[in-house]
Amino acid sequence: MKKRTHVALGLAAAVLMVAAPTAWASFPGENGRIVFQSSRTGPLPPELYSMNEDATDIRRLTWNGVSDQVPRFSPDGSRIVFARTVAGIDQDIWIMNADGSAERQLTSGSARDDQPVFTADGEQIVFQRVANASAGPCPCELRIVSVDGRVDRVLDTGPGNAANPDVSKNGKVVFVGDRDGTRSIYVTNLKGGPVKRVTKGPAAFGDFRPRWSPRGNDLVFMRNELGSLASIDIWTVHQDGSDLRRLTTTARVEEFPQWSPDGTRIVFAVLEPVAPFGGRLHTIDAGDGSDDQVLPQAGEIVDSFEHDGLDSSKWWQFVNGTGAGVSVTGGRAEISIAADAMEDHATLSMGATFGSQCRALGDFEASIRFQLLDWPFSNGVHAIFGDAGLTGGIARRSESGLEDYLAFFNPVPASAPTSDASGQLRLARAGSILTASYRSGNAWIPLLSGPTLTVPASVNVNLYSRDEIFGDQFVRVAFDDIRIDAGAFECPNWWRDSAPDWAAG
Secondary structure (H helix, E strand, C coil): CCCCCCCECCHHHHHHHHHCCCCCCCCCCCEEEEEEEECCCCCCCCEEEEECCCCCCCEECCCCCCEEEEEEECCCCCEEEEEEEEECCEEEEEEEECCCCCCEECCCCCCEEEEEEECCCCCEEEEEEECCHHHCCCCEEEEEEECCCCCEEECCCCCCCEEEEEECCCCEEEEEECCCCCCEEEEEECCCCCCEECCCCCCCCEEEEEEECCCCCEEEEEEECCCCHHHEEEEEEECCCCCCEECCCCCCEEEEEEECCCCCEEEEEEECCCCCCCEEEEEEECCCCCCCEECCCCCCEEECCCCCCCCCCCEEEEEECEEEEEEEECCEEEEEEEEEEECECCCCEEEEEEEECCEEEEEEEEEEEEEEEECCCCCCEEEEEECCCCCCEEEEEEECCEEEEEEECCCCCEEEECCCCEEEEEEEEECCEEEEEEEECCEEEEEEEEECCCCCECCEEEEEECCCCCCCCCEEEEEEEEEEEEEEEECCCCCEEEEEEEEEC
């Protein structure tokens, strides 16, 4: 936890910090959604996501496989501006609706355009441009582009480089300049009027990424006093340079500070500088840096499979043997096993599985819809909703003349004959008791309830068979409307969430 007085960013981080900006929420109001960038899709470049503060209603906003970063909300929260790198070091400014629709490119060319922010009327974007991106983070200047991309002009900030812009509700522009040899914070206006100095950055490295408070009278920023990543801390200061406060003092990498819309909290990223290089979003009290809270990375897991392809930020997938696969078609996830499929000799099974990246801790409830698209009678196949037998599961089974629902975990399995070609399955863990149910009409029918392990549960969906029982007939099952609710989730430690911005509710 950090107390009061400091600035931001280290020597090696200079390029990182200037090249990968942060987000904001400079207009007063109740706290709404948070937008951020994340590596949740794996080794691919970061994509953009938004969520509520409690990590419910997480929405993946970009699906491009390119680097999308430093998102910022418009003042009314209806749009998001961000920086996109498609190839190499060329980066441009893009804009889209807050739900990820209607993407539009605002700038183009070989320059590196970065750190965009809306003006108070939502009609212009102020951003940083590095004309020769291969030369490093600067020479750099501030520019203004209209939201239709037609007008692109330089903002006069006086001598020296200018970077890390933010705009207050009354049109004041704060930025980081180096006119006296230090990286310090300055304020001007959208017309390029008189420039006033706010801070004098430490000689070792400097001050970075200033962000206006909702009222437009205070700034939060990063200061790096010693030139190392571990010496980056979060500070606040009044717009006239008075009341300088250091909010954090821990030896960790802290980046991208931004005010909450109600002005009471600061949200920021804490990054791990060593493998697996994860990152989490935190909030602290805006007054004294107390009450450090880690934001959850998942408050629920919900998927109606509206996009092509399985969302790797939610699901891992695995194929056993040959002839099986997972696809997303027509708003549903489909798992199939070919007629000539063969089992894997190590696992003695065939089929395909997808499961939740985040694991449910403690009590949870999970449900899913299924439809048997190709399902020959007595074909030796199980459509399973469970956790690979670790905590238990429930299946729609076709085997040895049987068509039934099957639940399997301690103390004994249980089954119920059925001819259902579609339906719902549910698992619920309360304490050390797991209950498996299937849907019949408007009611859930408990099939089995009993003791289970209380370990973290990665709920998964599996189409399964073995050579000795498989009837060598093609099988295909569709799954939809999966939902996993839990009091808490444990997500992969390599997820790197950063660059948060907080919209007014």
